[in-house]
Amino acid sequence: MRMGTLDGKIAIITGGGSGIGFAIAERFARDGAQVVLAGRRPQRLEEAAAKIGRGARGVPTDVGDETQVKRLIDSVPRVDLLVTCAGGAVFGPVEDVPTQAWSDMFQSRFFGQLSACRYAVPKMAPGSAILLCSGVAGHAALVNYSGGAGLCGAVNALGRSLAIELAPKDIRVNVLSPGLTRDTAIDWGVPPEKLSAFMEGLVGRIPLKRSGTVHDMADAAFFLCTNTYATGQVLDIDGGWTAV
Ligand SMILES: NC(=O)c1ccc[n+]([C@@H]2O[C@H](COP(=O)([O-])OP(=O)(O)OC[C@H]3O[C@@H](n4cnc5c(N)ncnc54)[C@H](OP(=O)(O)O)[C@@H]3O)[C@@H](O)[C@H]2O)c1
Numbered sequence: 001m002r003m004g005t006l007d008g009k010i011a012i013i014t015g016g017g018s019g020i021g022f023a024i025a026e027r028f029a030r031d032g033a034q035v036v037l038a039g040r041r042p043q044r045l046e047e048a049a050a051k052i053g054r055g056a057r058g059v060p061t062d063v064g065d066e067t068q069v070k071r072l073i074d075s076v077p078r079v080d081l082l083v084t085c086a087g088g089a090v091f092g093p094v095e096d097v098p099t100q101a102w103s104d105m106f107q108s109r110f111f112g113q114l115s116a117c118r119y120a121v122p123k124m125a126p127g128s129a130i131l132l133c134s135g136v137a138g139h140a141a142l143v144n145y146s147g148g149a150g151l152c153g154a155v156n157a158l159g160r161s162l163a164i165e166l167a168p169k170d171i172r173v174n175v176l177s178p179g180l181t182r183d184t185a186i187d188w189g190v191p192p193e194k195l196s197a198f199m200e201g202l203v204g205r206i207p208l209k210r211s212g213t214v215h216d217m218a219d220a221a222f223f224l225c226t227n228t229y230a231t232g233q234v235l236d237i238d239g240g241w242t243a244v
Helices: 019-030 042-052 066-074 099-109 111-123 146-169 192-203 214-226
Strands: 010-014 034-039 057-060 081-084 129-133 172-178 234-237
Touching: 010 019, 010 066, 010 111, 019 034, 019 042, 019 081, 019 214, 034 042, 042 057, 066 111, 081 111, 081 214, 099 111, 099 146, 111 129, 111 146, 129 146, 129 214, 146 172, 146 234, 172 214, 214 234
Parallel strands: 010 034, 010 081, 034 057, 081 129, 129 172, 172 234
Antiparallel strands: none
């Protein structure tokens, strides 16, 4: 039987039903991990788990609800890898977007990641790893995404702080900061007929002149979760966007 780097590891992956989280789950499972996918839609999770195979399973969870996050973590005997990719985005001019929309986004994408750490850490042995997910808006100009920029910056700061706090337990914490990534279900808040022009506008600002793939993100996630000396890092995988 083929030996994988992650043989025997239990990996919880929120947002694992689609996009970046799904690609990470596939990659980890291929390397031997037993993956547990979390997301709100049971059918999406079931289909994703079936596609991955290798014992993958879904636990329907809204990460914005701390009780559900606790139930997710309670469903596993231990956590070797925690990857928190769940959440969507909200786009719009600052004067148009209701504050509640940004608040809801923070509830799932900031507090969802924080509460997953809160419940997972007691179940993590030395050598375990956490990977948070932010986005280049934390330090790249992205118009009509002011609340998202604040969110990404907050997640980056959370990751660095937790890395220091958890280093004495030998639990590593890093942040994946994706740039423009295709093949995801993310809602850009743009009418379908304007989507390709919107995307072209974004791609035009990226030095590599193309979007990334979910597999680019999964490769980075695998690196950050398996390199035993990497902690406290925010890794932008963005075609050079943040280098400009
Ligand atoms: N795609 C990009 O260009 C890009 C760039 C920068 C950052 N990001 C970030 O990367 C992360 C992954 O997104 P993606 O691009 O892979 O998009 P995606 O395909 O939409 O994946 C997001 C996943 O999160 C789940 N989710 C959303 N809200 C949730 C909640 N409250 N509780 C539990 N699960 C929830 C969704 O499933 P359900 O709807 O079934 O819950 C979905 O499977 C997101 O945080 C996104 O903002 C993406």
